[in-house]
Amino acid sequence: MFRGGSATLLPTRPTETTVPTREYDVVIIGGGPAGLSAGLYSARARRRSLLIEKKGAGGQIATTDIVENYPGFPDGIDGFELGQLMHRQASKYGMDTEYAVAERVERLDDGRFRVHLDTEEAIEGKVLIVTAGADYNPLGLESEERLTGHGVSYCATCDAAFFVGQTVAVVGGGDSAMEEALFLTRYANKVYAIHRRDTLRASKIMQERALADPKIEFIWNTAVEEIEGGDNLSGVRLHNLKTGEKQELPLDGLFIAIGQTPNSPLISQFVTLDEGGHVPVNEWMETGVPGLYAAGDLRCNSARQVVSSAGDGATAAIAAERYLSEHFADLFE
Amino acid sequence: MAKPIDVTDTDFDAKVLSADKPVLVDFWAPWCGPCRMVAPIVEELADEYAGKVEFTKLNTDDNPQTAMKYGIRSIPTLLVFKGGEQVGQIIGFRPKSDLKRRLDDALALA
Numbered sequence: 012m013f014r015g016g017s018a019t020l021l022p023t024r025p026t027e028t029t030v031p032t033r034e035y036d037v038v039i040i041g042g043g044p045a046g047l048s049a050g051l052y053s054a055r056a057r058r059r060s061l062l063i064e065k066k067g068a069g070g071q072i073a074t075t076d077i078v079e080n081y082p083g084f085p086d087g088i089d090g091f092e093l094g095q096l097m098h099r100q101a102s103k104y105g106m107d108t109e110y111a112v113a114e115r116v117e118r119l120d121d122g123r124f125r126v127h128l129d130t131e132e133a134i135e136g137k138v139l140i141v142t143a144g145a146d147y148n149p150l151g152l153e154s155e156e157r158l159t160g161h162g163v164s165y166c167a168t169c170d171a172a173f174f175v176g177q178t179v180a181v182v183g184g185g186d187s188a189m190e191e192a193l194f195l196t197r198y199a200n201k202v203y204a205i206h207r208r209d210t211l212r213a214s215k216i217m218q219e220r221a222l223a224d225p226k227i228e229f230i231w232n233t234a235v236e237e238i239e240g241g242d243n244l245s246g247v248r249l250h251n252l253k254t255g256e257k258q259e260l261p262l263d264g265l266f267i268a269i270g271q272t273p274n275s276p277l278i279s280q281f282v283t284l285d286e287g288g289h290v291p292v293n294e295w296m297e298t299g300v301p302g303l304y305a306a307g308d309l310r311c312n313s314a315r316q317v318v319s320s321a322g323d324g325a326t327a328a329i330a331a332e333r334y335l336s337e338h339f340a341d342l343f344e
Numbered sequence: 345m346a347k348p349i350d351v352t353d354t355d356f357d358a359k360v361l362s363a364d365k366p367v368l369v370d371f372w373a374p375w376c377g378p379c380r381m382v383a384p385i386v387e388e389l390a391d392e393y394a395g396k397v398e399f400t401k402l403n404t405d406d407n408p409q410t411a412m413k414y415g416i417r418s419i420p421t422l423l424v425f426k427g428g429e430q431v432g433q434i435i436g437f438r439p440k441s442d443l444k445r446r447l448d449d450a451l452a453l454a
Contacts, residue, residue, distance in 0.1 A: 065439045066378075066381060066382070066385075066437050066438070066439060067378070067380075067381025067382060067384065067385065067437070068381070069377070069381060073377035073378060073380075073381050074377045074378055075377070076375075089377075090377055091377035091380055091381065094377075094381075110384075110385055110388070110439075110440050111439070111440065111441070112439045112441060129439065129441045130441060159418070159435060159436065160417060160418035160421060160435030160436065161415065161417055161418075162417055164417070164418050166376075166377075166378065166418075168375065168376070168377060169376045169377070169378055169379070169418065169419055169420075170417060170418045170419065172373065172375070172404075172405070173404075173411075173416070173417045173418070174417075242415070243415070243417070264417070
C-alpha cells in the first residue's frame with residue numbers, strides 16, 4: 012500500500028466512513044477552462060479523473076456572448092459552445108462529471124483528499140486540483156437581492172433581450188462591464204456606464220469600442236448608493252465621489268459587473284490566501300500542500316483569461332501526474 | 345430521460361394552468377448560456393420527479409406574451425404552478441441541490 016506505514020491507514024474520523032464514497036486518482040473542483048483542461052490532461056494520462064461542478068460545464072465563459080481572444084477561433088466562438096467543446100473533449104478521454112457542490116475538503120492521514128458533497132456523498136482523490144474560479148460580486152445594497160430578476164441582472168447576454176427600447180445601466184469599469192454595455196446597445200435605447208473612477212480598467216480595444224458607441228453614456232467617479240423599486244426596479248441613487256453630489260437615475264435595467272471574489276474558502280485551511288482571497292501557487296500550480304493544486308482565476312496573479320486558465324489547468328495536471336507517479340507508484344506495480 | 349416538453353403562448357393555459365399535477369416551467373432562450381447549462385440538470389430533475397411534477401420549457405424569444413405576463417426579466421427562471429396558481433419561483437442558475445430544495449418548498453406550499 013502507501014509508503015509511510017500501515018498505522019496511518021486507520022480512518023481518522025470513523026463516522027465519516029458511513030458516507031458513500033467514491034475513489035479517484037485526480038479530483039478536480041470547478042468546471043471552467045482550468046478544470047476542463049486539467050481533466051483532459053489527467054484523463055489522457057489514464058488517471059481516473061472526476062470533475063465536480065456546481066452548476067454546468069464551462070464556468071464563467073458560458074455567460075460570455077462571444078470569446079474573441081481564444082487562439083484558434085479567428086471569428087470568435089460562443090462562450091457556451093467553447094465550454095461544451097472542452098467538456099466533450101475531456102469526457103471523450105474518460106473524465107467523469109458530478110454535478111454537485113463541494114462543501115468541505117479534508118486531507119486524510121495517507122495524504123489523499125476527501126471532498127464532501129452537498130449530495131451527502133464523498134469523493135476521495137489522491138490529488139486535488141481546485142479550479143473553482145470566482146463568482147461575481149454583488150454591490151451589497153439592501154434591495155439588490157429582492158430586485159434581482161426584476162430589473163437587476165448579472166448577465167447581459169442572458170437578459171438584455173428583455174430590455175428592448177428601454178434605459179439600462181451597467182456598473183463597473185472592467186472588460187466584463189464594457190462587454191455587457193456593448194451587448195446591451197443591441198437592445199436598449201440608452202446604456203449608462205457607471206464607474207467609480209475616471210479611467211477604465213478594461214482592455215484598450217474594449218474601451219475604444221465602448222467610448223465610441225453613441226448609445227453608451229459614461230457617468231464617471233460615481234457609485235451606486237441605492238437600488239430603488241417596488242415589484243420592479245425603478246432606478247438608482249447615484250453618489251458622485253468627487254463632488255459629493257447625489258442624483259436619481261430612473262432605469263428599467265441595472266447590470267452589475269464589478270469584479271469577482273475567488274471561491275477559495277473551500278481550501279483556506281490548507282493555504283494562506285492573499286488579500287484578495289487568491290491561492291498562492293508556484294509555477295507548477297503547487298500550493299505547498301503535497302497533492303493540492305490551484306489553477307485558473309482562483310490562484311494569485313492569474314491573468315484571468317480563458318487561454319491562461321486552460322494553460323494553468325494543463326500545468327497542474329502535469330505536475331499532479333508527476334506527483335502521482337512518484338508517491339503512489341507502488342499502487343500500480 | 346424524461347425530457348421537458350415545450351409549451352407556448354398558445355397552449356400555456358391548457359398544458360400548464362389547467363394541468364392536474366404541479367407543473368414546472370423552465371423559461372429559457374437559445375442565446376442564454378446559463379439556460380443551456382441548466383438544461384441537463386433540469387432533465388435530471390424531470391427524471392427524479394417523474395409522476396409528481398410535469399416538466400415543461402418555454403422559449404421566451406418565441407413566446408413573449410407568457411414571459412411578459414409573469415414578469416420574466418431574467419433567465420433562466422423556473423416557475424412552479426399548481427391548480428393554475430404560481431406557487432414557486434427560482435430566478436437564476438443555481439446548483440442542483442438548491443433547485444431541488446426550492447422545488448420541494450414550492451410543492452409543500454401547493
